[in-house]
Amino acid sequence: xxxxxxxxxxxxxxxxxxxxxxxxxxxxxxxxxxxxxxxxxxxxxxxxxxxxxxxxxxxxxxxxxxxxxxxxxxxxxxxxxxxxxxxxxxxxxxxxxxxxxxxxxxxxxxxxxxxxxxxxxxxxxxxxxxxxxxxxxxxxxxxxxxxxx
Amino acid sequence: xxxxxxxxxxxxxxxxxxxxxxxxxxxxxxxxxxxxxxxxxxxxxxxxxxxxxxxxxxxxxxxxxxxxxxxxxxxxxxxxxxxxxxxxxxxxxxxxxxxxxxxxxxxxxxxxxxxxxxxxxxxxxxxxxxxxxxxxxxxxxxxxxxxxxxxxxxxxxxxxxxxxxxxxxxxxxxxxxxxxxxxxxxxxxxxxxxxxxxxxxxxxxxxxxxxxxxxxxxxxxxxxxxxxxxxxxxxxxxxxxxxxxxxxxxxxxxxxxxxxxxxxxxxxxxxxxxxxxxxxxxxxxxxxxxxxxxxxxxxxxxxxxxxxxxxxxxxxxxxxxxxxxxxxxxxxxxxxxxxxxxxxxxxxxxxxxxx
Numbered sequence: 001x002x003x004x005x006x007x008x009x010x011x012x013x014x015x016x017x018x019x020x021x022x023x024x025x026x027x028x029x030x031x032x033x034x035x036x037x038x039x040x041x042x043x044x045x046x047x048x049x050x051x052x053x054x055x056x057x058x059x060x061x062x063x064x065x066x067x068x069x070x071x072x073x074x075x076x077x078x079x080x081x082x083x084x085x086x087x088x089x090x091x092x093x094x095x096x097x098x099x100x101x102x103x104x105x106x107x108x109x110x111x112x113x114x115x116x117x118x119x120x121x122x123x124x125x126x127x128x129x130x131x132x133x134x135x136x137x138x139x140x141x142x143x144x145x146x147x148x149x
Numbered sequence: 150x151x152x153x154x155x156x157x158x159x160x161x162x163x164x165x166x167x168x169x170x171x172x173x174x175x176x177x178x179x180x181x182x183x184x185x186x187x188x189x190x191x192x193x194x195x196x197x198x199x200x201x202x203x204x205x206x207x208x209x210x211x212x213x214x215x216x217x218x219x220x221x222x223x224x225x226x227x228x229x230x231x232x233x234x235x236x237x238x239x240x241x242x243x244x245x246x247x248x249x250x251x252x253x254x255x256x257x258x259x260x261x262x263x264x265x266x267x268x269x270x271x272x273x274x275x276x277x278x279x280x281x282x283x284x285x286x287x288x289x290x291x292x293x294x295x296x297x298x299x300x301x302x303x304x305x306x307x308x309x310x311x312x313x314x315x316x317x318x319x320x321x322x323x324x325x326x327x328x329x330x331x332x333x334x335x336x337x338x339x340x341x342x343x344x345x346x347x348x349x350x351x352x353x354x355x356x357x358x359x360x361x362x363x364x365x366x367x368x369x370x371x372x373x374x375x376x377x378x379x380x381x382x383x384x385x386x387x388x389x390x391x392x393x394x395x396x397x398x399x400x401x402x403x404x405x406x407x408x409x410x411x412x413x414x415x416x417x418x419x420x421x422x423x424x425x426x427x428x429x430x431x432x433x434x435x436x437x438x439x440x441x442x443x444x445x446x447x448x449x450x451x452x453x454x455x456x457x458x459x460x461x462x463x464x465x466x467x468x469x470x471x472x473x474x475x476x477x478x479x480x481x482x483x484x485x486x487x488x489x490x491x492x493x494x495x496x497x498x499x500x501x502x503x504x
Contacts, residue, residue, distance in 0.1 A: 090439045130331050
């Protein structure tokens with residue numbers, strides 16, 4: 001059993017909830033000020049470590065795009081990152097890779113999703129990034145998807 | 150002023166902001182009002198110019214009034230809220246609402262956003278066209294600080310993003326506004342032409358619609374709605390608009406539509422209703438490269454366009470400061486990556502020069 005507590009308004013909590021919801025993992029959620037996660041006796045305070053450690057095998061991302069998600073979370077107003085992602089996804093669409101690491105979603109998609117969906121709050125319109133907008137449609141259409149509260 | 154808006158209940162103050170016995174001025178839809186709270190939850194409101202009493206309702210911790218005649222009592226909320234502070238902001242009410250509406254929200258009132266804990270949402274008071282007062286809500290004392298923090302972080306961003314729609318003269322030409330492949334099934338594509346925001350969507354029969362990105366009801370962006378296959382659904386009040394005509398289903402309203410022609414793998418339109426004058430050329434092979442968005446005016450981009458064999462280039466003026474380069478590969482021997490490298494390098498060079 002996994003026990004998660006954190007602020008429902010925090011992106012870190014949302015990232016982890018997205019993984020659990022999309023991968024169909026059981027967990028218990030409590031509202032609290034700081035992120036705290038206990039899974040099988042192990043305690044996590046870092047959302048990224050939790051994402052990579054707790055993701056089932058088919059949700060594991062390749063290192064490049066997992067690192068990209070961490071960069072994006074650290075610099076959510078960096079347009080160069082939006083451009084890089086949009087370009088990657090545009091070519092991915094032509095190569096049968098609708099998600100960041102290929103044909104199925106991984107923790108790299110989950111890692112990027114909160115910053116992309118909330119880019120307006122960082123002053124970035126998604127209008128110049130059409131492939132990115134199509135990708136957000138695909139993520140939102142995944143079974144188990146929950147919107148940011 | 151729209152009758153529907155006049156007849157709506159509007160929030161004008163947090164009850165606790167009114168000290169008993171004191172007259173408090175405020176402004177609603179361009180009209181100066183005076184509020185007065187004789188005692189308890191009894192509040193009077195009147196236009197400063199006339200002194201004639203307006204209908205008043207005190208609920209949800211706030212004072213509501215109307216410049217017309219409300220058809221219904223004030224809406225209910227699923228849980229109690231308390232006032233978390235009011236902030237004046239130089240941004241149209243609709244833009245604040247747009248920023249706070251999320252995908253699932255079904256607001257009980259056009260100027261209200263209700264959300265989960267701890268920040269419970271906000272009521273927006275439309276002061277005039279380009280200014281509003283945001284009344285923040287919390288569910289309990291503990292949520293007050295969170296509601297304020299969240300809004301404080303968003304306010305400067307909202308204020309810096311007032312869209313300026315300045316249609317340029319001489320817009321009689323036809324422009325590409327998307328690649329045909331951008332309009333995937335059930336998607337709503339978001340772009341702009343000369344400052345006019347557009348919502349593009351392909352219906353299930355394959356027809357490409359080019360529409361103004363505004364619901365005629367409350368001006369909400371249609372790009373946050375849903376492509377239902379034969380209709381586009383505005384996510385705000387669920388109004389649905391038919392593919393082709395833009396006619397609202399069951400309600401006498403229509404979205405502004407623009408002509409749409411698909412040619413050479415691009416979707417073309419015109420804002421000025423000009424007769425079709427899409428460039429004509431003969432290309433047995435024609436494949437859109439990735440459209441490249443440049444932060445520079447069309448004139449600056451046009452001046453730098455290379456004379457590239459194997460690639461035809463067309464420009465879409467997004468706004469006075471932004472341009473999209475649509476490239477068409479006409480040589481099957483050149484991979485699209487190569488065109489993309491060329492166009493992104495070109496973009497970087499132009500943007501460096503524009504700075």
